[in-house]
Amino acid sequence: MYKIHVEKELKMPINKAFEAITDHANYSLYAGIKKSSLLRSGKENKNGVGAVREIVAGALTLQVEIVDYEYPHKMGYRITSCKPVGMHHPFGEINLEKLDDNLTKVVWQSEFGFKVPLIGNTIDQFVGPNFSKAFASLLRGMEKRYIFFNK
DSSP: OEEEEEEEEESSOHHHHHHHHHOGGGGGGSTTEEEEEEEEOOSSSTTSTTOEEEEEETTEEEEEEEEEEETTTEEEEEEEEEESSOEEEEEEEEEEEEEETTEEEEEEEEEEEEOOTTTHHHHHHHHHHHHHHHHHHHHHHHHHHHHHHTO
16 A cells, blocks of 8 residues: 655645535546546535545546535545546545645545565555655646646
8 A cells, every 4th residue: 555645735725725626527627537437426515425536647537526614724535536547546535725825735635555476565655755746746736727727
C-alpha cells in the first residue's frame, strides 16, 4: 500500500475551491486528465454522496464513488474500478480549511495498492510519487483557472 499526503494553499475562497475539487465532470480541463464524466449523480447533490465519475488519466481509467460530502469542507471517495490493472483503494479524502476570504488550505490524502501478484508493491512505490505530483498539479490548475477567470 502507498499513502499519499498533499497539502497546498490555494488563493481562492473555500466554496470555490470545494466546487472545483468536487466537479469531476470537468476534471478534463486540467493537465494529465484526458477525459472525465459523471456516470451517476449523487443522492442529494449532483457531485455528492453516491455520485460516480469516470476519469481517464494516462493509461488508467478510474471509476470513483463519492462516499462523504460535507460542503465546503470535506469530500471522501473510493476508487471502485481501475483498468487496465486492478487497484485496492480503501481511502481517499480531501479536506479544506478556510484561512481567510481568499485563501484555502487543502489536504488531500489517499491510500492505494495495485493488484499485481509479486510486483504490486514495487509498482505502488514507483507510481505513488507520480500520483502525489498529479494531485498537486491538479490543485495548482484549479487555482490558476480561478485566478484567470476572476481577475
